[in-house]
Amino acid sequence: xxxxDRISDEIKAAMKARDKIRLETVRGIKKVILExxxxxxxxxxxxxxxxxxxxxxxxxAKQRKDSIEQYKSAxxxxxxxxxxxxxxxxxxxxxxxMSDDEIAAVIDELIAKTGASGPRDMGKVMGPAMxxxxxxxxxxxxxxxxxxxxxxx
Numbered sequence: 001x002x003x004x005d006r007i008s009d010e011i012k013a014a015m016k017a018r019d020k021i022r023l024e025t026v027r028g029i030k031k032v033i034l035e036x037x038x039x040x041x042x043x044x045x046x047x048x049x050x051x052x053x054x055x056x057x058x059x060x061a062k063q064r065k066d067s068i069e070q071y072k073s074a075x076x077x078x079x080x081x082x083x084x085x086x087x088x089x090x091x092x093x094x095x096x097x098m099s100d101d102e103i104a105a106v107i108d109e110l111i112a113k114t115g116a117s118g119p120r121d122m123g124k125v126m127g128p129a130m131x132x133x134x135x136x137x138x139x140x141x142x143x144x145x146x147x148x149x150x151x152x153x
Contacts, residue, residue, distance in 0.1 A: 003053040003093065004033055021082065025089040032056050054094065054135040061090045098137045100145070106132060107145055119150050 007030045014023035033056055036048055048056070064087040071080035098106075107129055110116075114124040125146050130139060 002047065003050070003057070004030070004047065006093075007033070021085050022089055025086045028086075029057060029060060029090070029093065032060060051134070057090055057093045058135050061087055061094065064090060095136050098133060100141070103133065103137050103142060103145055104149075107142070107149055111149060116150060119147065122146055122150055125150070 007026055010026045011023065011030065014026055033048060033053065036052065036056055037046075040048065040052075064083050067083045068080045068087065071077070071083060107125065110125050110128050110132075114121070114128070116122070116124045126143065129142055129146060133142060
């Protein structure tokens, strides 16, 4: 079942349950997926690939995280709480996130494979690392770990 089909089922379930926040969040996901589909149609693609769908949900989750930080710094805990609830719903559609140890293992493997030896070689590691861990790890966390490992090399 594609994410789009799953979302349609979730919308119906949220409407029946009268779950306003879930309904709002899931409709938001569907809206962005439909927008992205209209962007890829001229390129000869009917629907989004699973990777593109994950990318959409990841972007929405990142926006919620940024909003939570901004609302908390502005003292708007009520809005931050709503964003946190939406973020929890969005995370249900994302692959399970990798642990710090798993990320570190992938980074160590890529450093060995690419022969990176210092901070100047960060690009050699970051590109393949993000390709391999796309949707499974936070980019900022990966970047920080790569930077720390290459600085210690």
